[in-house]
Amino acid sequence: MKKTMIAISAGLFAVVGLAGAAQAEWPERAVTIVVPWSAGGGTDATARTLAQQLEARFGQPFNVVNRTGGGGLVGHITIANAPADGYTLGVITIETTMYKAQGIPGAEPENYTLIGRFNADPIGINVRADAPYESVEDLVAEVKANPGAIKASGANRGGLSHLAWVGMLKELGVDTEASPWVASAGSAPAMQQLAAGAIDVVSTSPAEARALVEAGEAKTLAVISGERTEVFPDLPTTDEIFGIKWSPLPFRGLAGPADLPEEVTATLSDALAEITADPEFKEFMASRGFSVAYQDAATFTDTVMTSRTGLVEAMKAVGLAVEEK
Amino acid sequence: MTPDTLLTALGIVMQTDVLLAVLGGAVYGLFIGAVPGLTATMATALLVPVTFYMAPVPAIATIVATTAMAITAGDIPGALLRIPGTPASAAYVDEAYAMTLKGKAEPAMSISIFFSACGGLFGALALLVIGPALARIALNFSSFEFFWLAMLGLMTSALVSSRDPAHGFISLLIGLLIATVGLDVTSGQPRFTFGSVELMGGVSFIPVMIGMFAFAEILRGYSSNATLPPPPDVGAARPFKGIGGLFKRYPFSFLRGVTLGTSVGALPGVGGDVGAWIAYGMSRRFSKTPEKYGTGHEEGLMEATSCNNAGLSSAWIPALVFGIPGDAVTAIAVGVLFMKGLNPGPRLFAENPSMPTAIIMTFFLANLLLFPLGYLAIRSARHILSVPRAVIVPIILIFSIFGSFAINNTMFGVGVMLAAGLAGYLLEENGFPIAPIILGLVLGPVLERNFIMSMQIADGNLLGFFERPIAAVLGVVVCALLLLPLLRGLLRRRSRTANAS
Numbered sequence: 001m002k003k004t005m006i007a008i009s010a011g012l013f014a015v016v017g018l019a020g021a022a023q024a025e026w027p028e029r030a031v032t033i034v035v036p037w038s039a040g041g042g043t044d045a046t047a048r049t050l051a052q053q054l055e056a057r058f059g060q061p062f063n064v065v066n067r068t069g070g071g072g073l074v075g076h077i078t079i080a081n082a083p084a085d086g087y088t089l090g091v092i093t094i095e096t097t098m099y100k101a102q103g104i105p106g107a108e109p110e111n112y113t114l115i116g117r118f119n120a121d122p123i124g125i126n127v128r129a130d131a132p133y134e135s136v137e138d139l140v141a142e143v144k145a146n147p148g149a150i151k152a153s154g155a156n157r158g159g160l161s162h163l164a165w166v167g168m169l170k171e172l173g174v175d176t177e178a179s180p181w182v183a184s185a186g187s188a189p190a191m192q193q194l195a196a197g198a199i200d201v202v203s204t205s206p207a208e209a210r211a212l213v214e215a216g217e218a219k220t221l222a223v224i225s226g227e228r229t230e231v232f233p234d235l236p237t238t239d240e241i242f243g244i245k246w247s248p249l250p251f252r253g254l255a256g257p258a259d260l261p262e263e264v265t266a267t268l269s270d271a272l273a274e275i276t277a278d279p280e281f282k283e284f285m286a287s288r289g290f291s292v293a294y295q296d297a298a299t300f301t302d303t304v305m306t307s308r309t310g311l312v313e314a315m316k317a318v319g320l321a322v323e324e325k
Numbered sequence: 326m327t328p329d330t331l332l333t334a335l336g337i338v339m340q341t342d343v344l345l346a347v348l349g350g351a352v353y354g355l356f357i358g359a360v361p362g363l364t365a366t367m368a369t370a371l372l373v374p375v376t377f378y379m380a381p382v383p384a385i386a387t388i389v390a391t392t393a394m395a396i397t398a399g400d401i402p403g404a405l406l407r408i409p410g411t412p413a414s415a416a417y418v419d420e421a422y423a424m425t426l427k428g429k430a431e432p433a434m435s436i437s438i439f440f441s442a443c444g445g446l447f448g449a450l451a452l453l454v455i456g457p458a459l460a461r462i463a464l465n466f467s468s469f470e471f472f473w474l475a476m477l478g479l480m481t482s483a484l485v486s487s488r489d490p491a492h493g494f495i496s497l498l499i500g501l502l503i504a505t506v507g508l509d510v511t512s513g514q515p516r517f518t519f520g521s522v523e524l525m526g527g528v529s530f531i532p533v534m535i536g537m538f539a540f541a542e543i544l545r546g547y548s549s550n551a552t553l554p555p556p557p558d559v560g561a562a563r564p565f566k567g568i569g570g571l572f573k574r575y576p577f578s579f580l581r582g583v584t585l586g587t588s589v590g591a592l593p594g595v596g597g598d599v600g601a602w603i604a605y606g607m608s609r610r611f612s613k614t615p616e617k618y619g620t621g622h623e624e625g626l627m628e629a630t631s632c633n634n635a636g637l638s639s640a641w642i643p644a645l646v647f648g649i650p651g652d653a654v655t656a657i658a659v660g661v662l663f664m665k666g667l668n669p670g671p672r673l674f675a676e677n678p679s680m681p682t683a684i685i686m687t688f689f690l691a692n693l694l695l696f697p698l699g700y701l702a703i704r705s706a707r708h709i710l711s712v713p714r715a716v717i718v719p720i721i722l723i724f725s726i727f728g729s730f731a732i733n734n735t736m737f738g739v740g741v742m743l744a745a746g747l748a749g750y751l752l753e754e755n756g757f758p759i760a761p762i763i764l765g766l767v768l769g770p771v772l773e774r775n776f777i778m779s780m781q782i783a784d785g786n787l788l789g790f791f792e793r794p795i796a797a798v799l800g801v802v803v804c805a806l807l808l809l810p811l812l813r814g815l816l817r818r819r820s821r822t823a824n825a826s
Contacts, residue, residue, distance in 0.1 A: 038656065045660045048373065065734055066370075067526075071508060074526040104515070106522070151782055182781040185774055188649050189468075192593060195647075198467035198782050198793075211648025211670040217464065288663045 026086050026264045030061040034082070034090035036075025038068045042208065042290065043252055046119055047091040049284050050254070053275040071156055073099060073107060080111035084257045086264035089115070094160050094250040097308035101315050102158055103322035109304045113260035116272040117253040117295040117303065119285065122225035123154075123164040124206040124235065128194055129219050136222040136241055139201065140172060147178035152201040153190040157183040158320045160311075164224045164248045165203040167314040171244040176318045194218060205250070206232045207289030225249065231291050248311060251293075253300055269297045334682035337382055338690065346383035347687060350390030351694045355702060357391075358398030361408040361539050361721055363728050364531060365395035369654045373661065381665035381680075385658060386687035389641075392654050393445055393691045394698065396637060400437035400630065401706045405430060405554070406721065408539040412530060412767045413636075415760040416482070416601040417629040418538070423621035425554045431707055435564045436571065436623055437630050438699035440579065444631035445692035447583040448590065448638025452645075453685045457674060459639065460646035463591045468778035469790055471595050473799035475772045478599025479764060480806050481606035485618070486758040490810060496757045500765020503528050504773075523737040530766045532729035532742040537759045539725045540746025543718055545753075554710055564703040565696075575624050578608055582631035590636025593643045593650065598767050604632035638688050645669050645681055 033051050037043040044066060051062040067075035072095045079090030092112060100108045125136055133139040143150045154161030166176040179201070184190040187204035194202045195217045202209065203224065212218040223229060226239045226247035239245060254272055256265070275281050276294035285292050295303060315321040337343070350372075357368040368391050376384035399410015404421035417437075424433035451459065466474075479501075483493035506517045507527030518524040572579060582604045589600040608628035609618045618625050641658070643649045648669040650656035662669050667680060674681050709717065729742035749759050783789025791797040 045663070067734075073508065074522060077522050148784070153778075180781060180784075182778050183774070184778060188593075189774075192464070192649055193467050193778070193782075195464045196467035196470075197465075198469065198779075211668065214668075215647055215671045217647070287666050287668075 026261070026267060027058055027060045029087065030063060031058075031086070032088045033062055033064050034075050034079045034088065035064055035066050036068065036072040036079070036090070036093065036095075038066060042205075042288070043091055043093060045288065046252055046285065046290060049281060050091070050118065050275065053278065053281055054271060057271050057274070071095065071159065073104060076107035079255060080107055080257055082257045084113070084259045084261070086256065086260055089254060089256045089268075092253055092255045094248075094307065094311075097304060097311050098158070098160070098163075098315065101312045101321040109301075109308060111258055112255040113258055113265055113297075114301045114304060115254040115256060115260075115265055115268045115297055117251050117293060117300040118272060118276050119252040119290050120249045120293040121205045121207060121231075121289075121291055122223040122229060122237075122247070122249055123161060123203050124209060124220045124223045124232075125165075125238075126191070126194065126202045126204065126206075126209045126213070126218050126220050127200060128197065129213075129216055131200070131219070133221065136236075136238060139221065140169070140174065140242075143169065143179045144174055147175060148180060150179045150201060151182050151199040152179050152203060153182040153184045153193060153199050154187055154203040155184060155190070157181055158315070160248060160250055161187070161203045163311060163314055163318070163320065165201070166318045167248060168224050168238055168242075168244070168246050170314070170317055171246045172242060191218065205289075206235060210289050229291055231286060231289050248314070249303075249307065251300075251303065251307075253295075253304075265297055272296075330678045330682055333679035334686055337679060337683040338386075338686045340382075342380065342383045343386050343687065344690070346379065346386045347390045347690045347694065350387035351394040351691060351698055354391035354394030355398045355698055358395030358410055359401050359702060359706065361402040361406060361535070361724050361728070363724065363731075364410060365392045365399070366652075366654055367728075367731060368392070368395045369657050373657055376661050381662070381667050382683050382687070384661055384665060385684050386690070388654070388658050388661065389684075389687050390691035390694065393634070393637060393688070394695065397438055397441040397445075397634065397695055397699065398702060400441065401434055401702060404433040404437060405706060405709050406539070407542055408721070409534065412534065412598050412763050413601040413633050414630075415534070415538075415763050416485075416605045416633075417626050419486070419619060419758075419760070420605075420622065420626045420629075422554075423619065424623075424626070425621075425710075427621045428554075429621065430554065430710060431564060431703060432567075432623070433621075433626065434703045434706065435566070435568060436626050438695060438703065439565055439568050440582075440627050440631040441634040442692050442695035442699065443579065444583050444586060444634035445638055445695065446689060447631070448587050448635035449685060449688035449692060451587045451635070452638050452642060452688065453682070456642050456685070457646050457671065459588070459591050460642045463593065463643050464647060466592055466795070467793065468775040468782065469793050469796035470799060471592070472772065472775040472779055472790065473796055473803055474589070474592065474595050474599060475768045475775065476803045477799065477806075478595070478602050479761070479768055479772070480803060481599075481602045482761040482764045484806070485602070485606045485609055486760045487756070488619075489756070492757050493761055496752065496759070497761040497765045499752075499757075500762035501769045501772075502765075503533070503762070504766045504769020523735065527770070528741060528766065529738065530763060532738040533745040533766055534763050535725045535728050536742035536745030536747075537749030537762065539721055540742060541749035541753065541759070543722060544746060544750040546714060546718060548754075564700050571623055571627060575627060577611070578624055578628040579631050581607060581611070582628040583635040586632035586635030586637075587639045589632075590639035591642040593640075595768070595771055598764065600636040601629045601633040602764065605629040634692070638692075641688075645684070646671060646674070 035044050035047045048064050051064050054062045067078045076096055082088035096107055152165050162181050169176050182199055187208040190202045191212050193199045206220045209220055222236045222238050225237045276292050282292050357363045402408045403414055403418040404425055407422040409415040409418040421433040483497040484490050487493040508525050509516050515525055585604050586600050605625050608625045609615045640655055644655040644659050650659045726739050729738040791800050
């Protein structure tokens with residue numbers, strides 16, 4: 001009993017002492033990382049590995065919490081509304097640049113402190129393996145020749161997947177309604193529809209199409225991007241094929257609520273730079289077909305703002321943005 | 326598959342770390358599953374960080390054993406307290422509870438666990454022998470087929486869960502109505518959200534299920550017309566006694582259940598939830614004594630529970646063969662497989678067949694473990710009925726609150742649970758069954774999404790739902806189920822008026 005008391009007091013002293021010493025040192029307790037997408041998905045998997053690396057570096061638990069729903073909106077708003085003390089962070093995705101244009105405020109880039117980007121993978125154009133198109137040119141020619149015949153899917157209507165596909169058609173001067181969009185809950189059900197022969201095109205990242213591509217059920221024709229990806233270097237880009245400029249690059253980045261203390265942002269940004277250079281992290285990302293694409297806070301902010309301008313413009317052009325009053 | 330592969334796979338599985346992982350996962354799953362309000366998905370999600378530190382086969386083995394055990398153990402609070410663990414087990418929870426009310430709690434739990442294990446073993450066998458072939462067939466299912474399948478499950482739930490189909494259908498529509506809350510699945514526009522961010526994410530079925538079953542049951546316990554189950558005869562505990570006789574009496578029930586479970590379970594996204602419902606409905610349809618259903622009859626319980634666990638195994642077929650996960654559990658497992666460099670896909674089966682074979686073997690181990698662990702669980706669980714209500718009610722309430730909170734770590738879930746409980750209590754007092762509400766809530770988004778997808782593909786032509794062969798067959802079955810009772814009712818009325826005149 002006495003021993004226990006001593007142990008407890010010693011423990012208390014230690015805690016108080018640490019807390020005193022660490023007043024300027026973030027983090028002094030567990031940090032929560034909010035993931036706006038479901039457990040088991042790509043964002044979740046990368047966030048959990050990232051959390052593990054952060055835990056190892058800072059010696060405090062980094063707990064991943066999935067707050068899903070509403071196409072990522074619920075989780076994104078949770079991150080934005082959290083207290084700006086550095087103890088609630090989150091992994092944000094490109095959807096943050098699009099919610100406002102869809103008429104839903106509260107999860108715009110301005111609502112966050114952007115800490116850094118760790119992943120960015122372009123969207124690919126996937127068709128059935130036995131489809132008669134050898135290249136993306138054939139496919140676009142078919143869309144032009146038979147308006148309405150080529151059904152495409154990959155995510156919800158107005159999601160990035162949709163925007164990437166119709167944005168490319170618009171750049172090519174093709175009527176965006178010539179390839180009707182079939183709304184799906186995500187890439188997995190869309191790939192199932194493709195394999196079952198119900199639709200013709202799925203626009204999703206090559207990583208998410210890989211299992212069916214390797215199974216000989218589907219093939220990836222190209223990536224909708226300005227540059228080839230490290231992980232799938234053989235896939236041509238639509239920019240090089242068509243000579244257009246349309247590169248909607250979905251990102252995964254670490255962020256906190258707006259007005260995070262500067263030293264916390266700096267510490268985290270440095271840690272993120274180290275982690276993305278870590279061979280173990282790189283190996284994990286490569287194993288799932290994700291690329292590692294680090295950007296520090298300033299560059300990441302730039303990227304986010306630039307992609308917002310482009311995406312909102314594209315959303316307006318294809319009629320996916322809500323008219324501003 | 327060669328005997329060589331089997332032997333190598335057996336060598337991989339028969340290692341101390343794999344066996345320990347299976348045992349650990351099973352014990353952990355048993356505790357999570359037996360606690361009302363905690364779910365198999367939650368158990369699996371909590372495991373992910375642990376699997377980071379494990380070798381591939383033990384990591385997957387832990388997940389397999391945990392989910393099989395958690396879902397099966399969920400039948401214990403189902404039978405004793407009428408609190409189902411999953412939307413699928415809501416199909417037979419009333420049957421099991423009716424047995425408990427007749428003083429047959431132990432046979433009810435024995436049937437649930439014994440036939441769950443048998444169903445799971447059958448599903449594992451199917452996975453081993455025809456897995457890749459079945460996956461290829463499942464890949465032919467598009468939104469048209471999924472739409473009809475979801476319809477079939479919903480219709481059966483409305484038809485079987487109450488004496489009067491009209492009440493069943495009203496419950497079902499209430500469930501579908503709650504399912505429309507949140508962001509529209511197609512356009513992303515908010516529906517019935519009243520500006521609340523929480524409601525934008527929709528109403529999660531778990532707090533509703535906990536509320537409508539567990540909390541409503543507590544409310545009913547304090548009302549004047551409560552029926553309490555009799556305390557069991559603690560002295561003579563013989564779990565699994567006389568189970569063999571059931572096999573002999575209803576051999577087709579078991580075979581029908583597992584065949585249906587295996588084939589429907591392999592369909593990603595829809596299969597797991599509707600299988601047990603269709604099995605229960607089919608069992609009643611083909612039974613010699615359909616009037617006994619709902620009064621604590623073994624036959625339907627047996628068929629539905631074997632179907633449920635057979636589907637649990639075969640849900641891994643599309644996940645392992647094509648990397649298409651059907652539910653949250655397999656989605657997490659696919660993530661773990663990728664993380665371990667075992668990318669799911671036919672290449673996994675072709676290049677290194679002993680690895681997937683070893684994974685499938687852990688299914689056998691996990692389901693075999695269900696027998697001894699289930700035996701122990703039943704022996705200790707029957708004491709629950711002897712615990713005074715004043716002790717057990719607060720405990721259930723705490724777990725219900727905790728389980729609803731844990732969905733999203735917000736008090737919103739707790740509010741949903743309490744509101745659903747109150748509504749559930751009132752509905753059931755007035756003869757509306759609860760189970761179709763839950764299934765409507767779970768399958769509502771699936772139904773809507775597949776309907777919209779199909780309409781977009783068919784350019785708005787309703788006949789598109791009958792153009793693909795499998796879809797056409799399923800569509801005709803659903804339409805017949807819907808129209809036949811109406812037609813029969815009309816004919817009866819006509820003959821009655823004819824007699825009167």
